[in-house]
Amino acid sequence: MSVDLSSIFDIGEHEFITLVGAGGKTSLLYRLSKEIELKGLSVIITTSTKIFFPKKEECEDVIIKKEEELKNSLPSILKRKKRIVIGTKVLPNNKIDSLSTEFLNELYMKREADVILCEGDGAKGRFLKAPNLTEPIIPKKTTLLIPVLGLNGIGNIFDDNVVFRPRFFEKITNIKLGEIILEEKLLPLFSSPEGIMKGSPSDCRIIPFFNQADEKKNHGKGQKLAEMILESVPSIKKVIIGSARNKDFKPVVIEK
Numbered sequence: 575m576s577v578d579l580s581s582i583f584d585i586g587e588h589e590f591i592t593l594v595g596a597g598g599k600t601s602l603l604y605r606l607s608k609e610i611e612l613k614g615l616s617v618i619i620t621t622s623t624k625i626f627f628p629k630k631e632e633c634e635d636v637i638i639k640k641e642e643e644l645k646n647s648l649p650s651i652l653k654r655k656k657r658i659v660i661g662t663k664v665l666p667n668n669k670i671d672s673l674s675t676e677f678l679n680e681l682y683m684k685r686e687a688d689v690i691l692c693e694g695d696g697a698k699g700r701f702l703k704a705p706n707l708t709e710p711i712i713p714k715k716t717t718l719l720i721p722v723l724g725l726n727g728i729g730n731i732f733d734d735n736v737v738f739r740p741r742f743f744e745k746i747t748n749i750k751l752g753e754i755i756l757e758e759k760l761l762p763l764f765s766s767p768e769g770i771m772k773g774s775p776s777d778c779r780i781i782p783f784f785n786q787a788d789e790k791k792n793h794g795k796g797q798k799l800a801e802m803i804l805e806s807v808p809s810i811k812k813v814i815i816g817s818a819r820n821k822d823f824k825p826v827v828i829e830k
Contacts, residue, residue: 576821580609582814583718583781587615590682590690590717592622594710595770596697596738597724598785600625601818603691604632611657615688618648619659622678622711624669625693633659638670641677648686672711679715692716695770696738701727701786702755703738704746704763705772712773721763721770721782725792725815728757728799742768757799764803764810771809780810787825788817800828 585591585606593599607617619633628636634655639647644660651658661670682690695710697703701724712719730736732755737743740751746762746769749755763769764782771780782803784796800813816825 577816577824578609579814579816579818579825580606580613582816582825582827583720584779585610585689585718587688588685589688590678590692590713590715591720592692592694592710592712592716592718593720593722594694594705594712595720595722596703597701597722597727598783598818599693599697599722602720602722602783602785603693604628605818605821607633607657607691610689610691616652616656617658618652618681618687618690619657619692620661620678620690621670621672621693622675622713623672623693623696623709624665625659625661627664627668627670628659633657635659636661636670638662638664641673644673644677648681652687675711675713678713682713682715698738700724700734700738701730701736702743702760702763703770704743705768705770706739706742710770710772712775714775716775716778719771719774719778719780721780723760723763723782723784723796725784725786725795726789727755728760728792728795730755757795758802760799761802761806765806774809780807782810782813783818784813784815785818787815788820788823797826797828804828804830
């Protein structure tokens, strides 16, 4: 029986969910969108930065319009389609360009859809990342922030094939290029003011998701880091260690 991750995240009937980090954000984004839709709720999938154009099975439709046009057309579209991707334009690299945070906050307040799912930064397919000076972009109406971390990065050698924005990663974690990435060294990604939760609203729930736990080499990874986070970061009450792609994998939930 497939696992319903949206229930484990305690996703309600009116949420603004922003995903940040690396190692499976997009896979988790679309999985949650489908699970939420199956509960009879409408879902807007979008980005405050850029997101790859979705595959056909990942949504019912892609709506590309200027913000003012979206304001006028979304109510009628969402009466017919319950899981849509929206953006302002399609870029030459097949990515969808962002909407302003002001527009996204307004969408949430007007409840155009029951749930908004938003990617708040990019990672170029790497397992781990640290934000640069302009990231992440977390809309202030975010009710649930999900920092994502790819377990395949733990135990790996630190280079730019494994880590996105290595200069910022080294500065935050004090791990040097060429060193083995130990999970206890990753705590600053979550505890530092310059980490992947930077700029998160003070009143939003924060539930990290450690992805790729279904792979045999990753069994047992992440639990030590999760316990360290729960002990050191007061705003985090729960960490989920699971798999965004393997719907049959039962996640480990570590709570305070």
